[in-house]
Amino acid sequence: MFLAQVELEDAGGWFISNQHSSAESRGCQDGHRWEKVERTLDDGFTYFYHVCKICHQTIYTGSELEKIMDYSDTHLFLSVEDWTLLLLFVNGQYIAGITHYMKMLFLAFCEFSPRHNIPSENPGFYGYKYGPYSDRIDEAIDFLIQEGYIRAEGRKSSSKERFFITEKGSRKGEIIYDKLQQEKQVDLCTFRQYWDTKTTRAICKYVYAKYPEFTDDSVILKDLFPERTLHRKRG
Numbered sequence: 001m002f003l004a005q006v007e008l009e010d011a012g013g014w015f016i017s018n019q020h021s022s023a024e025s026r027g028c029q030d031g032h033r034w035e036k037v038e039r040t041l042d043d044g045f046t047y048f049y050h051v052c053k054i055c056h057q058t059i060y061t062g063s064e065l066e067k068i069m070d071y072s073d074t075h076l077f078l079s080v081e082d083w084t085l086l087l088l089f090v091n092g093q094y095i096a097g098i099t100h101y102m103k104m105l106f107l108a109f110c111e112f113s114p115r116h117n118i119p120s121e122n123p124g125f126y127g128y129k130y131g132p133y134s135d136r137i138d139e140a141i142d143f144l145i146q147e148g149y150i151r152a153e154g155r156k157s158s159s160k161e162r163f164f165i166t167e168k169g170s171r172k173g174e175i176i177y178d179k180l181q182q183e184k185q186v187d188l189c190t191f192r193q194y195w196d197t198k199t200t201r202a203i204c205k206y207v208y209a210k211y212p213e214f215t216d217d218s219v220i221l222k223d224l225f226p227e228r229t230l231h232r233k234r235g
């Protein structure tokens with residue numbers, strides 16, 4: 001498994017995946033409300049993590065993270081970095097715009113991996129301006145760029161920004177890709193190709209319609225679903 005450096009927080013010994021956003025900035029003014037999530041994979045491997053019931057931030061303890069990393073040496077278990085690189089690897093084409101990239105990753109985690117039974121890290125998606133957003137993915141993209149696995153061109157955070165996989169990234173991507181069974185590989189290529197042909201607006205519309213719990217803070221909801229916003233106003 002491929003993980004960005006995570007920092008050990010002094011208090012409690014937690015590995016916290018993201019250090020930049022405070023509880024307040026994520027809408028947890030009175031602090032996070034952690035809930036333990038226990039998972040058992042088909043082969044009996046168990047692990048747990050904590051997720052905030054309000055903002056969905058996810059944390060793994062150091063010992064659980066180590067356990068998962070050991071497991072992933074010999075079994076299929078994909079981290080956020082793995083998925084972020086894999087999506088770019090599967091067809092070698094660039095992805096245009098962080099919103100498109102983020103939404104594709106959202107669908108990879110919330111639809112593709114459960115459908116194909118691919119054990120994966122929980123990126124802790126929460127509702128943000130442009131729908132489901134993950135600080136963890138944001139951090140993984142920065143890490144992959146810094147380490148030369150991904151290259152970004154164009155103004156940062158604009159729709160003109162393009163994400164390319166580098167040669168170093170392709171070598172790493174291939175290792176992750178090879179862990180998937182052939183049928184999953186084929187479906188992942190189809191998945192990527194399908195969303196490549198859609199506009200960012202189309203992928204957003206699909207995600208917002210299917211996952212309304214992530215749309216509360218969206219600034220483009222009104223534009224995509226004018227009728228729904230009207231209805232809300234009347235209510």
Ligand SMILES: [Zn+2]
Nearest residue numbers: 028032052055
């Ligand atoms: Zn929280």
